[in-house]
Amino acid sequence: MLNPCSPPLRQHTAYEQPWFVLNSSRYAVVPCEHPAISHFYAFDVAHSADLLAVPDGCVDIVFDCDATRPSVKICGTPLQAQRVELLQGHHYFGVRFAPGVIPGFINVMAEDLTEQEWDLLQVSAFAQSIFENIVNAPLLQDQIKLFNDYMGPRLMGRTSKLTAIVIQQALAHRGDLRIQHLEDLSGYTSRTIHRQFSQDTGVSPKTFFRIIRCQAALDTLNNQRDVSFSDLALDLGFSDQSHFLRDFKKLVSTTPCEYQRKMLQSAYNERIRFA
Missing domain, CATH: 2.60.120 (Jelly Rolls)
Structure with a gap:
């Protein structure tokens, strides 16, 4: 564990x-x-x-x-x-x-x-x-x-041990996570996980997983030129490509294709200076 x-x-x-x-x-x-x-x-x-x-x-x-x-x-x-x-x-x-x-x-x-x-x-x-x-x-x-x-x-807030486990697992799996896995890992019921996580973070576990999947998609699109959207959807645990496209557009305000085009045209990675 x-x-x-x-x-x-x-x-x-x-x-x-x-x-x-x-x-x-x-x-x-x-x-x-x-x-x-x-x-x-x-x-x-x-x-x-x-x-x-x-x-x-x-x-x-x-x-x-x-x-x-x-x-x-x-x-x-x-x-x-x-x-x-x-x-x-x-x-x-x-x-x-x-x-x-x-x-x-x-x-x-x-x-x-x-x-x-x-x-x-x-x-x-x-x-x-x-x-x-x-x-x-x-x-x-x-x-x-x-x-x-x-x-x-x-700096540190009052995050519970249970919420810390959920965050670790969500990041490790790039948001492709099921509550059943967390129940098996933590020994707590889905109801307890949902209540504690929402109290600690202000969002539900499902919403948090969705956000982390979106961030994983952005990371891929920013760093890989030849991206198959169907493969990316599968890698992130979406049921199909259309579900991924709809979710991405709602969270990012553009399609994955248009997003990547803008990032390449604007030399996105070169605009960030790491100190």
Whole structure:
């Protein structure tokens, strides 16, 4: 049996928000070793139109580092492609938590984060102490150090051992997972798994699996040129290709074929700078 206290397995360098990358003049990613965080990132908004967030199962903290009106929001995962309001010409610093992790320093229930944005300064007393220092820091590495030094001890939420097992298994199987497998692995009933996971993460296990499958599809399309959509659908556990195509379009707001065409034309991978 997997150790329920070990950090979630990671299948991607960064859980994908492709429309942010395509609408940025520069996009930097810094991986993080802390089990609660997927990565840090920074970008400048070049085009405010067509800025969509796609489901990734992650909570994000996004600092708008504007010199006159800085702000910071905490954002839950969307459940389908969702319009995001970011301002053209503004510089942003972000923290993307690992899938399923709810930070321990906020006064918001997990279910109230899903598909929602909150002013972080209103839901976290800890954030108020470092907000100005972070938005005024000149370098990405400085912002990361400030965040880690102050928020590091408060990053982990109250995720149960059962939920940790579900997250591990979902990531390891790229979302192609059945509740029966989790019942056999954990010894808990499907009802208990559903109740505990929803309480801890704000989404149901089935919804989380669907999101992780979508992210696995994005990862494949971003990194492989000759992709058979029927084979990809089969690999991800879809019953047929049409089911995969419908699900992908709802979550990403375009078809897999059009998505890959846009990524290739825009040299998507080359637009991301890993620091």
